[in-house]
Amino acid sequence: MLPMNPKQMKKMMKQMGIEMEELDAEEVIIRTSDEELIFRNPNVSKISARGVETFQIVGEYEVVKRPPKISEDDIKLIMEQANVDEETARRALEEAGGDLAEALMKLQE
Template sequence: MFGGGGLDPRKMQQMMEQMGIETDDINAEEVVIRTADEDLVFSNPEVQRISAQGQETYQIVGEPNTRAASETADDDESIPQSDIDIVAERAGVSESDAQNALEAEDGDLAAAIARLE
């Protein structure tokens, strides 16, 4: 953006503040970008909110998993199969146990994994 290859990070931060640009790190567990054809699911991404001139922009750094739109739940009560797979794999449990934990934690992947560990 600024072409400051060797610029000191503190100096860069001062320049950004002078221009009215504020940045905040967001401790995100998951980010989902839903399109008509697919969902891009970022697990444990680095997310930064950038506020400048009254507008907020979000920057996401991470490697997404892709799931087809057909895998997305048709209603809000259903847990997506891809979430069940993630929890089962990370916690080393059956899909049934993973689904039960996700339902108990209202679909929160991190809380479901923590519940099972």
């Protein structure tokens, strides 16, 4: 295939019903259950085709581990089962990554 200049490429994409827009993004954060992917100053494109919008993110990113979510119910359960105060129960759960059984076992050692 021969190289195509940007104007020709845009015209061809428009004929196929594809629109592309560059977004002026400062930061993009993708959160998963246990970590965040943080893109700073990324190149972000929004591509619209046949009613579907797709985003393309290009750039370097940093992976940040997220602390586990610890509910008040979990803290109360550990407090009751291990007969400890709230601060001790919370700390045990944090050290165990939110795992109730592991937190309880550590407190009973």
